Structures are given as structure tokens and as C-alpha cells.
Amino acid sequence: MPHDITRLHHVGHVVSDMTRAIALYQRLGFRIPPPSVPTLAPREGAAPEPFGAANTHADLSRSFIELVTPLKPGDTTGLPPDARIVPLQAPPEKLPLVLSRIEATSAQLGRWRDRFEGLHILMFSSPDIDGTGNRLTAVGVAHGGVNTVGRPVETPNGVRTELVRYLEIDDAPEGRVGVVADLDPEFQHTRHLDHPNGAQDLVEAVLCVPDEQLPLTRERYERYLGRPTSAEGPVTLLTKSELRKLLPGAVPPALPALVASTVAVPDIARVRALLAQNGLPVHKTSRGELFVPAEAALGAALIFREI
Structure with a gap:
């Protein structure tokens, strides 16, 4: 179904x-x-x-x-x-x-x-x-x-x-x-789709919650989505320690908080060059993607995933 x-x-x-x-x-x-x-x-x-x-x-x-x-x-x-x-x-x-x-x-x-x-x-x-x-x-x-x-x-x-x-x-x-x-x-x-970074779609939102709230938050989102949450998205639920692993150095401003979103791009090298040219700090997620940290992006980390 x-x-x-x-x-x-x-x-x-x-x-x-x-x-x-x-x-x-x-x-x-x-x-x-x-x-x-x-x-x-x-x-x-x-x-x-x-x-x-x-x-x-x-x-x-x-x-x-x-x-x-x-x-x-x-x-x-x-x-x-x-x-x-x-x-x-x-x-x-x-x-x-x-x-x-x-x-x-x-x-x-x-x-x-x-x-x-x-x-x-x-x-x-x-x-x-x-x-x-x-x-x-x-x-x-x-x-x-x-x-x-x-x-x-x-x-x-x-x-x-x-x-x-x-x-x-x-x-x-x-x-x-x-x-x-x-x-x-x-x-x-x-719609304006010709972005210099090549972004094609929004594929993930990252939600960070207190450790003790993770089971209830997961159950809540499973009811929202009508299926179990998974690594394939569209929402990734993490505790504070798990967030630090995914986005090294990340500190959530409050909990619970939507802390990041992920966009799909066809050419990650092109994105890396563009971000460097524009003076933005670029780091790697634990999954190997690029991201601009929240402190450089008005409180919302942005992850770039090559597809």
C-alpha cells in the first residue's frame, strides 16, 4: 500500500x-x-x-x-x-x-x-x-x-x-x-531551479531531541508519517550526542530543535569550490557529506548530499 x-x-x-x-x-x-x-x-x-x-x-x-x-x-x-x-x-x-x-x-x-x-x-x-x-x-x-x-x-x-x-x-x-x-x-x-550550487531537492530535515524524549518523538513521527522512521528520511531524529557525531562541533540552541536540512546536488566538488569562493566554512558529516555549520548559516546547518 x-x-x-x-x-x-x-x-x-x-x-x-x-x-x-x-x-x-x-x-x-x-x-x-x-x-x-x-x-x-x-x-x-x-x-x-x-x-x-x-x-x-x-x-x-x-x-x-x-x-x-x-x-x-x-x-x-x-x-x-x-x-x-x-x-x-x-x-x-x-x-x-x-x-x-x-x-x-x-x-x-x-x-x-x-x-x-x-x-x-x-x-x-x-x-x-x-x-x-x-x-x-x-x-x-x-x-x-x-x-x-x-x-x-x-x-x-x-x-x-x-x-x-x-x-x-x-x-x-x-x-x-x-x-x-x-x-x-x-x-x-x-520556479527558479537554476541554482549555482546545483541543488535539486530537499531530502532531509534533522531534529534533535533530549535523550529521554527520543522514544516518544520517534513514535510521534511514525504516526505522522504512517511508517517507521528510517535513515532514508525524510526526517532524521537524533539526540545531542548523536548530533555531534553527525555534525562535528554542532551545539543545538535548544531542545527539541530542527537543526539542519539536507539538499541533493549532482556535483559535490562544484559545491565545495563555490562555498570556498564565497568564504563559508565547510565540514564533513559522519556520512561523508559536506555541511555548512549553523553558526555560519543563521542558526540552521545546511548539508549537501551528492546524488
Whole structure:
């Protein structure tokens, strides 16, 4: 019987300064488009102002790495000058509800960023998001149900709306964990995939937990995935001592914590040369892959795996 969760959809790197984060990921060898900045009039008749959270993506073939930062209303500190303004609109009677939801999301991002700058979002991909929701409910995993949102996408024929269907799992201590419907093939041609580092896909997220929590965390993720966790991913669960073996010198900022992600590349020598040229420290994992440590990458180690 095929699994309804097969791989990662995206991880989210919560940062304090979007300009700095984009510059880092460019040095890591990714093409990063300008971030989207939502604006909303706080009351009827008022001028729109930045609100909620700004984000951008390092797009990969079937996944992406998200860079996201919470915004204070009207404050553009840390945003690049080419940030793309996305006006949000809501009927006056629905405006208070929209505002409260956006404020709650931004506040949560702020709490995660204050805990540590790094990975706080882990989303899996499913070809059958409704079936996944039903399975999670059946095995006792609480979640908020399947939601649908529209995302503006620039295409050769103008801006179109891509519908994104997702669910969020309740009360995951490591951050926002959930499942998203597989990326829509109709919009694949709009994605920026020609990264200088050759990155093709997001293949692993690494979660570090206290020793005593490892059995319960493993059981929890086995219920999320509908199968045993394994070395093949998409999520690797480690204790602090196991993390130090995988990533020599790594010190998790807090526990539990998403501490690293892994991207697949076709030419590791090309990656090594690019990182050295851009002045980034490069080490080897215990599995023989390259990685840039968290302290040089805004709190989130990045592993490069040759395929």
C-alpha cells in the first residue's frame, strides 16, 4: 500500500533580517527572488502598511526552503529595497478576523525567532492531503483540518493564483509541523531551479531531541508519517550526542530543535569550490557529506548530499 507522505514539502528558516538571510543563501549557492511583503489597511480608509510576515523561497524541483521573518506593522527594517509588495484585501466585516489571524501568525514567528534564529517549520508533502488528514485523525494525531489558501505566482501571462492545501499538526514542540498537498505541476515552470550550487531537492530535515524524549518523538513521527522512521528520511531524529557525531562541533540552541536540512546536488566538488569562493566554512558529516555549520548559516546547518 503506498504511503500518503513520501517526502518533504519545505522547511522554514525563521530569520531576523531578511536582507542578511537572502545574502547568506546566495553565498550558499541559491537563487533567491525578492521577498513578498503583505500589506493591509489596519482600518477602513487607512493606507496599507506592511503586516504579518515577509517570505521568499529557494525553489527546488519538488520542494523548497522558505525564508520568513515576522513584521511589525508599518516597519520595513531588514527588508531589501526590491521586496515585492502584495496587497491583501478583506471585506470590512471580515477585516478584524483576518487581522487577528495574521497577528497570531506573526506573533508565533516572533516567539520562535526569539527562542533561536533557525529552522522552525517542517512540512511534509502528500499526493492525497484529505486522505492524510483522515489517517492522522484515525491514529489520534490532532490537527486543524485541511485549509486552502491562494498564493500569487508570477507567470509569463501575468500573476495567477496557486491554490495551496495544507494541514497543521497541533502542539508539536519543535515548531510548525504539518502536511501540504504536492506542488501543482501547472506552476512548476514558474520556479527558479537554476541554482549555482546545483541543488535539486530537499531530502532531509534533522531534529534533535533530549535523550529521554527520543522514544516518544520517534513514535510521534511514525504516526505522522504512517511508517517507521528510517535513515532514508525524510526526517532524521537524533539526540545531542548523536548530533555531534553527525555534525562535528554542532551545539543545538535548544531542545527539541530542527537543526539542519539536507539538499541533493549532482556535483559535490562544484559545491565545495563555490562555498570556498564565497568564504563559508565547510565540514564533513559522519556520512561523508559536506555541511555548512549553523553558526555560519543563521542558526540552521545546511548539508549537501551528492546524488
